[in-house]
Amino acid sequence: MFTAYSYLALALSVILLCVKAFALIDCIRRRPYDFELAGTLQKKAWLVILALSVAVHLIFVSSGPLGLLNLAGTVAALVYLAQLRSVTS
Template sequence: MLVLSLALFAVKAFALVDCLTRAPARFAVADTLPKSSWLVILGLTLAAHLVLWSPLSLLNLVGTVAALVYLAQLRGSRV
């Protein structure tokens, strides 16, 4: 469980750092939520993971899905 929790934490942290470094115009081109919305969502999911370290808690699973959606939309787009 510790390895799974660390891996999911790393995914969320990577998504947050990627969001911080990505230009705001890229969000409009990718036709997704604005950068500020993604920063709030990803920041809250990372904070929740620190508080509720169990990787199988509902809040952590929702946060992982949010991070994966962000990565699929912004990192997966070729814009």
């Protein structure tokens, strides 16, 4: 039997996965020069971080969207988006 909390956790998990996937796809599509312009990590480093965050989310989906590893991946995706999307848009 599903409760309101389980529906909320599922919705939050899907939303956070979409944010991470969007950040990864955005990172793949950007040129290496954009990362230098933003003054952030290199493209390869961001690709590894964001790919790991998506993979961890998919592997540890049972721990919920507020698990420690899922939160770390979400923070990494949000930091990437804040740094790159704001500077090079």
